[in-house]
Amino acid sequence: MEVDKLLDDLAELYPNDRLLTQKAALITYESDALTSYQRSPRAVVIAETQEEVIDTVCKCHKYEVPFVARGSGTALSGGSLPVEDGIVIALNRLNRIISIDPEQRIAVVEAGVVNSDVTQAADPFGLYYAPDPSSQLICTIGGNLAFNSGGAHCLKYGMTSNHVIGLRVVLPDGEVVELGGDSLESVEPDLVGVFSGSEGLFGIALEATLRLLPKPESYKTILAAYRSLEAAGEAVAMVVESGLLPGAVEIMDNLAIEAAEAAVQAGYPLDCEGLLIVELDGELSTVEFDFKILLEIIERSGAYEIKIAKDNFDRQRIWKGRKSAFSAVGRLSPDYIVQDGVVPRGRLSEALSEIKRLSKKYNLRVANVFHAGDGNLHPLILFNGRDEGALESAEVMASEILDLCIQYNGSITGEHGIGMEKRDHLPKMFDVNSMNTMKLLHEKIDPLMISNRGKVFLTGVS
């Protein structure tokens, strides 16, 4: 590894203000949204063109220096944590929307384009980009792709990988390849599918061809308050079993409601233990028809208060509360861990009871915010990092929640990825043969292990 030689080369490629090497300038890049992991890179380059990214990767390969691609740094699993003696390639300025083609309903965008900017650009054509992670106002498409991000509307619309049909990628050795294309169909293995969610281990996506959908004509958003979190969980099972296909089915518990209300005044009932948000979207006539069925189910499910969004402003307010919940919990506690696991939907209530038990066992408060329609739990474990052993207890509890997800035949991550945080859980979810296959694939594509080194797998160079 010849970092100094690399830095000399990079100095020729980038002007001073886009090659950061001073300690103070590197602080911003020391961690992503999983702030308990911090590491300073040797340098950060701020790329503005795809050619700069390709040249940088080629040089990293030449000098065998690890690199970490980074968008807005909103990853919650430590997936964009820098590597010591490695560099960070910041992609925020690689943010051109290359084209919007309303006739084919596709957008071609660079990796650093912010998620919600795609929808904004598609809006004049009556189209939008469906995946909507809570951080959509700031997170980038490249990051969404790397972690196969989800959001509130996966139940009906799927995850990021369901909306990406083509990619231009620079592999870890600097070679540039095109995967997929601009048609929804293909006659080759789904290489776009396997690149999605590979957490930066297969190289860097430079640009992506995204599917756009017509904006729903109508929405009906309903809030239902329950006396217990389990009752809200049972209502979800009833909604799912009914055969309705809502755009989103979300649950928040009392602590999360309290935080969200304090932050954005979403109009949530403050006294409830479990708040269910269900949103129907689509054609006006279908939404109106389904809404009658939904309302009947919610009334039957034991909700003690039901609110229906009156207009778009009301709806936006409800979603603002939900989407700001993670950050709002910061008001309740100096530190917290956001966990991300999946259980079969029929076992939601059971899982919530178990989380409650763990909360008592470890004497740590838990705020629950989750994509209930997908069985995707997001318990936020609150702790004070200044208390001795608090972080460790929170981590052990988080780990037990993941074990629970595995035990229920679910998954250790629904949308945040493995990153640094869940490396030791991946082998619990997959057997030795399956782990070895993934590692072999990784090693073949990146023999030097320079692309996002140390993530996903515990073994290997770190």
Add this chain to the structure above:
Amino acid sequence: MRPTEISELQEIVRTHSRLSISGGKTKTALHNIGDDVKNIDLSGIEGMVEYNPNEFTFTARAGTDLGQLARMLGDHEQYLPFDPPFVEQGATIGGTVASGVSGPGRFRYGGIRDFIIGIAYVDGQGNIVHSGGKVVKNAAGFDLSKLVVGSLGRYGAIVECSFKVFPKPEVLKTLRVGFPTLDEALDSLISITRMPMDLYALDIIPHSDKYFLLMRMGGVEEILLDRIYRLQRVTGDGEVIEGEADAKTWREIANFKWLQAGEILVKIPVTPKRVFELDRVLSGASAKCNYSVGCNVAWVAWRKPIDELDLKLNKLGLSGLVLLGEVDKIHIGLKKGNQFSKKVKEALDPENRWVEV
């Protein structure tokens, strides 16, 4: 060889050096392999492993007959929304994954790649490898369950696959409108795809001097009437197909009943913008064709030597895959292989046991 247990399959893999896989053998062109290759018929590894209707997910063995699967799901008013093709011919779920084919229903919610949530396959060493899982949302590990879609068995023998399913619509209807030119049919198609309207399928079918636009929709009766009225304002009146006639229309499309003996069936991914130039070439060669999934795929019935179509597709910069017929090559037109796909193959099948058809 037709193993009925996965352990039996593993043993076969460990004791043979060149292998290929078949399921229901419905895509005849994919089974033209060399004499040095041992074919494993996976139709014996079949049956539902787990189906929980309340979860809207199932796991089935690869050799499970699609018709049987559809009936089991149908008993709970559920279905695979991408309309897997070749059901009537006896296609299996594993073969459908490996060949990566989706039917006209792919238009609404996505294709087979969008509904598969997990797989187990036997690799070239005879080991069982799992990827994905059994829940509808999952971002753990590399998604090999998507990778095997369209892989034609080049990485291993799929033994189990898990899918998410959707509730079946109560009623299905189709509006069929004929246009004198493809241009006019395409104009209507493009207008419709930008409307906030849930169409299950959207195909253009050229037939006796006309281009028919077929719009399939699902839901409850009163909603469909409103939807048809809204569509008719864009496309003109046309004909409304309902009930068994609707089911038959789409069954015939998904099972390629319009194909005649001796014709070669080719799948060509395309886009609405490129359909026109493709159609000009195909019409010039008197080939029949269906433009399916909102003109994202062309299904072509070819009668002439396949080299001619290969040449034409190359000129257009399009790729094709031959699914039915006796041909000496199945990948025609533009070849898309690159370093990434090469490395994936080398990593997953280092001994090159599984033939690339």
